[in-house]
Amino acid sequence: MFDPGLAGHLxxxxxxxxxxxxxxxxxxxxxxxxxxxxxRRVAMELAQRELCFRRSAxxxxxxxxxxxxxxxPLELPNFLRVAPEGKAGLIRIGAIRDHDLVEGxxxxxxHRAPPPxxxxxxxxxxxxxxxxxxxxILLKTLEEPPPGTHFVLVTHRPEALLATIRSRCERxxxxxxxxxxxxxxxxxxxxxxxxxxxxxxxxxGSLRLLDPADFHRAVGQVEAWLDLVSGxxxxxxxxxxxxxxxxxxxxSEQLRQPLELLLLLLRESESLRVGGEVLxxxxxxxxxxxxxxxxxxxxxxxxxxxALRSLGRNPSAEGLLREVALSLGPER
Ligand SMILES: [Zn+2]
Numbered sequence: 001m002f003d004p005g006l007a008g009h010l011x012x013x014x015x016x017x018x019x020x021x022x023x024x025x026x027x028x029x030x031x032x033x034x035x036x037x038x039x040r041r042v043a044m045e046l047a048q049r050e051l052c053f054r055r056s057a058x059x060x061x062x063x064x065x066x067x068x069x070x071x072x073p074l075e076l077p078n079f080l081r082v083a084p085e086g087k088a089g090l091i092r093i094g095a096i097r098d099h100d101l102v103e104g105x106x107x108x109x110x111h112r113a114p115p116p117x118x119x120x121x122x123x124x125x126x127x128x129x130x131x132x133x134x135x136x137i138l139l140k141t142l143e144e145p146p147p148g149t150h151f152v153l154v155t156h157r158p159e160a161l162l163a164t165i166r167s168r169c170e171r172x173x174x175x176x177x178x179x180x181x182x183x184x185x186x187x188x189x190x191x192x193x194x195x196x197x198x199x200x201x202x203x204x205g206s207l208r209l210l211d212p213a214d215f216h217r218a219v220g221q222v223e224a225w226l227d228l229v230s231g232x233x234x235x236x237x238x239x240x241x242x243x244x245x246x247x248x249x250x251x252s253e254q255l256r257q258p259l260e261l262l263l264l265l266l267r268e269s270e271s272l273r274v275g276g277e278v279l280x281x282x283x284x285x286x287x288x289x290x291x292x293x294x295x296x297x298x299x300x301x302x303x304x305x306x307a308l309r310s311l312g313r314n315p316s317a318e319g320l321l322r323e324v325a326l327s328l329g330p331e332r
Pocket of ligand 1: 020052053054055056057058059060061062063286
């Protein structure tokens with residue numbers, strides 16, 4: 001009935017399946033929730049079930065296998081995946097209107113008759129990356145999708161979508177996975193018990209850090225912030241915070257994770273101060289030792305929030321980190 005390779009969200013997946021069977025699932029959906037909790041996989045499961053030889057998303061048959069490639073398939077008989085591309089990471093108008101992605105464009109694809117006993121599923125990944133022109137072209141179709149066609153817009157930043165797009169979609173909200181659900185996936189991916197505490201603390205109910213390189217980068221970033229608070233200069237401690245110029249992800253987007261980790265550290269230090277619970281258990285001792293050195297967190301929090309908002313304007317990484325690091329120093 002459900003893809004056994006997919007973790008969590010069972011009540012939500014059950015509801016989606018039930019509404020689809022009753023013909024009560026709207027044609028435009030917005031899957032919103034934290035990064036790496038499986039929104040995309042849940043969207044794909046809806047299409048996968050229809051091509052599954054057992055009609056169950058069994059995960060074993062040829063029909064299911066087509067959905068399990070990495071990266072996921074771009075086009076199947078009932079499924080089209082629209083994703084950001086290039087260093088700027090945008091969904092450009094060529095993909096939506098022209099032939100860049102699929103012959104005739106996405107809108108024309110949506111209007112073709114679905115295969116027998118299937119719907120047409122169009123998954124728009126990282127939908128907050130639709131540029132203005134692409135979003136505007138989609139609006140009319142999202143208002144009234146052709147019968148049998150479902151658009152599923154997937155995003156961890158719903159607030160960054162045009163309000164006109166948001167208002168045309170029913171929002172389906174995803175919660176983080178439980179620590180147990182996330183760790184079960186990590187174990188299957190080869191992680192070992194010795195890493196569990198740190199992995200769970202930093203993953204926060206997501207699968208973002210399933211790749212060891214990503215995990216080690218996050219650990220390096222937490223430790224870099226702690227070093228900065230302890231008084232080390234940015235030039236010495238800041239290297240793990242800087243974007244990797246060779247990576248395919250836009251440099252400013254690479255700053256998002258270290259900034260979010262810093263927000264987490266600030267929340268945690270405040271929580272320690274008032275005797276509350278600490279999520280970052282493995283770093284508790286270090287945090288406790290450093291918490292008195294931190295200025296009241298409201299000041300750095302405001303600076304980090306402003307820095308996060310500025311990422312879309314492609315700021316210089318060094319300048320931005322310098323400003324944030326400065327806000328961690330003693331108040332003047
Ligand atoms: Zn199957």
